[in-house]
Amino acid sequence: xxQPRDDRAVEWDLAVIGLGYVGMPIVREVSRSGMRVVGVDVxxxxxxxxxxxxxxxxxxxxxxxxxxxxxGFHATTDPRVLAGAGTVIICVPTPLDGDRRPDLGAxxxxxxxVAGRLRPGTLVVLESTTWPGTTEEVVRPLLEKSGLxxxxxxxxxxxxxxxxxxxxxFGLRNTPKxxxxxxxxxxxxxxxxxxKFVERVVPxxxxxxxxxxxxxxxxxxxxxxxxxxxxxxFCDELGVDVWETISAAATKPFGYEAFRxxxxxxxxxxxxxxxxxxxxxxxxGYQFQFAELAQQINDRMPAYVAERAARLLHRYxxxxxxATIVLLGVTYKPDVADDRESPARPLAxxxxxxxxxxHYVDPLVDDWTVEGVEVVRRPDLETALGAADLAILLQPxxxxxxxxxxxxxxxxxDTRGVLPVSDHVERL
Numbered sequence: 001x002x003q004p005r006d007d008r009a010v011e012w013d014l015a016v017i018g019l020g021y022v023g024m025p026i027v028r029e030v031s032r033s034g035m036r037v038v039g040v041d042v043x044x045x046x047x048x049x050x051x052x053x054x055x056x057x058x059x060x061x062x063x064x065x066x067x068x069x070x071x072g073f074h075a076t077t078d079p080r081v082l083a084g085a086g087t088v089i090i091c092v093p094t095p096l097d098g099d100r101r102p103d104l105g106a107x108x109x110x111x112x113x114v115a116g117r118l119r120p121g122t123l124v125v126l127e128s129t130t131w132p133g134t135t136e137e138v139v140r141p142l143l144e145k146s147g148l149x150x151x152x153x154x155x156x157x158x159x160x161x162x163x164x165x166x167x168x169x170f171g172l173r174n175t176p177k178x179x180x181x182x183x184x185x186x187x188x189x190x191x192x193x194x195x196k197f198v199e200r201v202v203p204x205x206x207x208x209x210x211x212x213x214x215x216x217x218x219x220x221x222x223x224x225x226x227x228x229x230x231x232x233x234f235c236d237e238l239g240v241d242v243w244e245t246i247s248a249a250a251t252k253p254f255g256y257e258a259f260r261x262x263x264x265x266x267x268x269x270x271x272x273x274x275x276x277x278x279x280x281x282x283x284x285g286y287q288f289q290f291a292e293l294a295q296q297i298n299d300r301m302p303a304y305v306a307e308r309a310a311r312l313l314h315r316y317x318x319x320x321x322x323a324t325i326v327l328l329g330v331t332y333k334p335d336v337a338d339d340r341e342s343p344a345r346p347l348a349x350x351x352x353x354x355x356x357x358x359h360y361v362d363p364l365v366d367d368w369t370v371e372g373v374e375v376v377r378r379p380d381l382e383t384a385l386g387a388a389d390l391a392i393l394l395q396p397x398x399x400x401x402x403x404x405x406x407x408x409x410x411x412x413x414d415t416r417g418v419l420p421v422s423d424h425v426e427r428l
Contacts, residue, residue, distance in 0.1 A: 010084065010085070010086040011036070011081075011084030011085070012036050012037065012038045012081065012084050012085040012086065013030070013035035013036045013037065013085075013086050013087065014026075014027075014030050014035055014036070014037045014038075014085060014086070014087045014088075014089065015037075015038050015039070015040060015081060015082050015084075015085035015087070015088045015089075016037065016038075016039045016040065016088075016089050016091065017039075017040045017041075017082075017088065017089065017090045017091065017092060017110045017113065017114070018040075018041060018090065018091040018092035018093070018106070018110070018128075019039045019040075019041040019043075019046060019047070019050065019075055020041075020057065020091070020093070021057050021058075021059070021163055021165055021268070021338070022091040022127060022128075022161040022163050023039065023041075023089075023091045024039075024055070024057045024059075024060045025057075025059060025060065025163055025171065025172045026089060026091065026127075026172065027039055027068060027073060028060055028064055028068060028172075029171075029172050029173055029197045029198075030196075030197050031067075031068050031071050031072075031073055032197070033196050033197040035196070035197075036072055037068070037072075037073050038073065038074060038075075038076065038081050038084075038085065039073065039074070039075040039076070040075070040076060040077070040078075040079055040081065040082065040113075041075060041077065042077060042109075043077075044077055046075070047075040047076060047077055050065060050075040051069070051074055051075055053065050053066045053069060058165055058166060058335075058336050058337055058338070059163075059165055059166070059171070079113045079114075079116070079117060080117065082113065082114055082117040082118075083117035083119060085122065086121070086122065086123065087122070087123040087124075087125070087193055088114055088122060088123070088124045088125070089125045089127055090107065090110045090111065090114070090124070090125070090126045090127065090128060090139075091127040091128055091161060092106035092107055092109075092110050092128055093106050093128070093268075094106065094107060094128045094129050094130050094272070094276070095272060096272055096275055100275060101275075101279060102130070102131065102275065102276050102279050104130065104134070104138060106128070107126070107128050107130065107134070107138065107139065108138065108139075108142060111138070111139045111142035111143055112142055112145075114143060115142055115143050115144075115145045115146045116146070118143060118146040118148055118154060119154075120148060120153045120154060121153075121154065121155075122154045122155070123154070123155040123156075123157065123186075123189050123190060123193060124139075124143060124154060124155065124156050124157070125156075125157045125158065125159055125190060125193075126139055126157075126158050126159075127158075127159055127160065127161045128161070129160060129161065129214050129215070129218075129269070129272075129273050129276065130211060130276055131211065131215070131276045131277060131279060131280035132208040132209075132211040132212045132215070132277075132280060133208055133211070133280070134158075134211060135156065135157075135158040135180075135182070135207040135208075135211065136182065136207055136208070139156070140156060140182070143156065150182050150186075151182050151183040151185065151186055155181070155182075155185065155186040155189040155190065156181070156182040156186055156207075157179060157180060157181045157182065157186050157187065157189070157190035157207065157210075158179075158180050158207040158210045158211055159177055159178060159179045159180070159190065159194065159210060160178055160210055160211065160213060160214030160217075161214075162175045162176075162177070162178075162214075162217075165267075165333070165336045165338060166333060166334065166335045166336040172197075172198065173197060173198060173199055174199050175198075176198075176199075176200040176201070176202050177194045177198040177200070177201045177202060178202045178204060178210050178213050178214075179191055179194060179201055179202065179203055179204065179210060180203070180204045180205065180206045180207040180208070180209050180210030180211070181203075181206070181207065182206070182207060187203055191203050212277075214273065215273055215274065215276060215277040218269045218270055218273040218274060219273070219274045219277060219290075219291050221259075221269075221270055222265065222270045222271075222273075222274050222291060222294045222295065222298065223290050223291065223294040224257070224259040225259055225261075225262075225265055225270070225294070225298060226293065226294030226295070226296075226297040226298050227259070227294070228242075228246065228259045228260060228261045229261045229262070229297050229298060229300075229301055230297050231245075231261070232261035232428055233304060236308075236428075241427075242261060242417075242428075243260075243417040243427060246258055246259075246260060260416075260417060261301075261415075261417075261428055262301070262343075262415055262416060262428070263301055263302060263305045263343045263344070263347060263392075263394050263415040263428070264298055264299070264301035264302045264305075264343025264346070264347075265298045265301075265332075265341070265343065266331075266332025266333070266339075266340065266341040266342040266343055266344075267332040267333060267338065267340055267341055267342075268338075268340055268341075270298075271295070271298070271341040272341070274288070274291040274292075274294075274295065275291075275295070277291065278291055278292055301343060302343045302344075302346040302347040302350060303346070303350055305343075305347055305392065305413070305415055305428070306347055306350040306351055306354070308413055308426070308428065309325065309351070309390060309392060309413055310354070312390065312411055312413055312426055313389065313390055313411065316411060318389055318390075318411075319355075320351070320354040320355060320356050321354060321355030321356070322355055322356070322357070323355075323356050323357070323389040323390060324356070324357045324359065324387060324388045324389050324390075325351055325356045325357070325358050325359070325388060325389065325390045325391075325392060326358075326359045326360065326361060326378060326384045326385065326387075326388040326390075326391050326392070327344055327347070327348060327358065327359070327360040327361070327362075327391075327392050327394055328360075328361050328362075328381075328391055328392065328393045328394060328395070328400060328405065329344070329361075329362050329393065329394045329395025329396065329397050329400070330342055330344035330345075330348075330360050330362045330365055330368055330375075330394065330395070331344075331362065331364055331365060331395055331397075333395065334395045334396055334397050334398070335364075335397055335398055335399075336364070337364035337365060339365060339368065343394070344360070344394050345370050347392070347394075348360075348370045348375060349370050349371060352370065352373075358370075358375055358376075359375065359376045359377070359378050359384060359387075359388065360375050360376070360377055360378065361377070361378050361379075361381050361384045361400075362377075362395075362397070363397065363399045364397065364399075365377075381400065381401065381404065381405070382404060382408055385404075385405065385408040385409045385410075386408060388409070388410065389410060389411065390409075390410070390411045390412070390413065391405065391409040391410075391411070391412045391413070392412075392413045392415065393405065393412065393413070393414045393415060393416060393418070393419070394415055394416075395416070396416050396418045402418060402419060405419070406419050406420070406422070406425055409424065409425070410424065411424050411426075412424060412425045412426070413426055413427075413428070414426065414427045414428065415427075415428045416428075
């Protein structure tokens with residue numbers, strides 16, 4: 001197949017649509033490699049902040065944003081800049097709607113934005129997590145409204161994001177990059193582009209295989225987390241220490257990978273991505289039973305934590321109704337200021353419904369609401385522990401002095417298994 005021609009002057013090597021936790025690490029690495037980068041986002045406040053040198057992403061510092069600006073990066077809400085880009089990466093959110101169905105509104109909006117400015121020779125890559133077939137069945141037709149044909153006039157590819165916020169070891173550059181192209185020429189162009197700033201690029205047969213790889217990765221995690229969460233509930237009934245059990249099993253050097261229980265799953269991937277695959281599978285007339293069962297178990301965990309909290313209070317002659325309960329860490333994972341889909345929210349809702357007075361301590365979250373009601377934030381950990389009848393450790397942020405937590409809490413439920421059991425400390 002002939003290579004798409006590119007007879008225009010390229011002002012930007014890359015335009016990134018969506019300047020969030022995925023888009024900004026891409027901007028940083030591509031800029032560091034010496035390429036010219038522009039960013040597009042619909043959030044004017046986010047754009048203004050970036051242009052002022054202020055980062056809104058945990059893994060990208062203000063100093064790094066200042067460096068990007070010094071190398072020529074700028075952010076804008078004006079999609080006209082896309083006409084001057086040699087490559088466009090779409091990494092916008094793919095959430096669930098109110099009925100927990102996939103919402104591709106941001107993806108289709110971005111594709112339409114590109115279509116209006118698409119030029120021959122452009123490489124367009126979708127990185128947003130979605131079901132297999134989206135690149136070909138949804139994005140391609142929208143882009144071809146430009147009058148250009150994918151694989152003939154422009155290149156089209158899919159490469160799933162693998163960003164793990166807060167991971168100090170693996171980032172964009174040293175995490176293998178899976179890439180699938182619409183055609184062999186599209187694949188070659190995409191592999192060449194990513195190879196400029198990623199250490200290892202993994203080409204696959206097509207866009208569907210690349211889309212499926214991301215869903216498999218996160219469904220694998222969801223299912224195994226669901227497994228250990230259910231085992232944790234059984235172990236409690238059986239009088240078995242689930243944490244010691246997992247540590248013992250993890251000594252096996254083959255055939256086992258340790259997953260650990262917790263108060264539920266949260267964030268941008270595990271609670272959402274498997275639903276995209278379930279949605280696609282239902283169109284085939286099947287039910288994705290493993291993923292849906294795991295989701296049910298994981299969704300039950302906040303209620304289970306509330307039950308354990310009530311049991312612990314009752315053991316020491318307290319009622320949940322009227323008790324002061326402080327939640328330690330309300331983000332979805334440690335050391336990340338992101339509370340999307342955090343299990344802390346349904347837990348707080350249940351505790352409120354039982355009559356508890358719920359407070360929280362989290363150095364990464366300045367204000368926090370549950371169903372429109374603001375939860376009281378306690379800025380000082382020691383004071384909050386002294387005032388609470390029960391503390392529930394949800395996220396062991398590095399900023400927390402865990403020895404202080406263990407020593408000062410009147411009663412403590414540790415949902416992460418990081419503290420030793422004592423008369424007043426109980427682990428999930």
